[in-house]
Amino acid sequence: MNKQSLQGKRIAFLATDGFEQVELTKPWQAIRDAGAEVVLVSPKTGQIQGVNHDEKADKFDVDLSVHDASAEDFDGLVLPGGVMNPDALRTCDVSVGFVRDFFKQHKPVAAICHGPWTLVEADVVRDRTVTSWPSLKTDLVNAGAQWVDEECVCDQGLVTSRNPDDLPAFCDKAIEEFAEGKHAAQTI
Template sequence: MSQQLTGKRVAILATHGFEESELSVPKAKLDSQGITVHVIAPDSQGIRAWAGNDWGDTYDVDKPLDEADSTDYHALVLPGGLFNPDTLRQNDKALDFVRHFFEAGKPVGAICHAPWILINAEVVKGRKMTSFPSVAQDLRNAGADWVDEEVVVDSGLVTSRKPDDLDAFCSKLLEEIGEGRHSKQHA
């Protein structure tokens, strides 16, 4: 475990319909480094994953969104999937929670369709990002510089395209968490 990661706390914000690997793999990688990880969701009774072509497992929620305080965390992870980000981007409490990480210069990781949440949180303008290809035009329309790359890092913002990119995504996410606050991270 890296000294830079000792004592770090990371929030994973998700709801029903998140892509299972995009929550389970980053959570396992963060856990393996001794990072405290909390799954935060609007529904405190557990959230159900989407696994490929059907519903997957139900995951425990560590803290309901109504009780979560973004100042308790050093970084944020947003898994994708279709249903999850589409629901969260319409939730004002979720958008406020996300914005805090940008305002505080904290690292944020978003994969697949999760940048939809960032678009609605109004934190993508002028940022170099990637995403699932179908989100590319949405990001461009919101003022982001979209590129088709495995992983993109822009001042503490880590984005990737799909589950196949999880190794690179997790590696860069751990690096950014280790670096801590980023002065150029902005809302």
């Protein structure tokens, strides 16, 4: 359990229908337990549908439309995976711009499993070392990233992990990076 405090920090979780439920709920709980305010941001309003692999899971209330959200109002961003979720987010220009703005503002971002697909679309992985679900390797390499098969990778405030088994390391490193704050060396 990471003991760093995120008191006074506000962390956005960007997701839409088809997110892998545990990849949202575990980091959500860990980050909230560390003292941060957590906000579910989505291009949809109302509720979004979680999944457990290929089965429907629970629905979650959206706190803020991405159309009304600004990276300036947050201290960090979490991108859960699931296949459908990032595939839909990367086709939403407002969502892609929201993600890109965290990098422009040098704020930490944590993406797990298929979550880095949205990072590819935002063009923020060039010259960074990342990991992901293995099927994203070619997309990430083609976008200029160095892909590695490791539990958790952190490159200048960008935290990535491969799958739900990596959640303990992912949550600890995300909390550490959110506690650290801005990364002056982070570029897009």
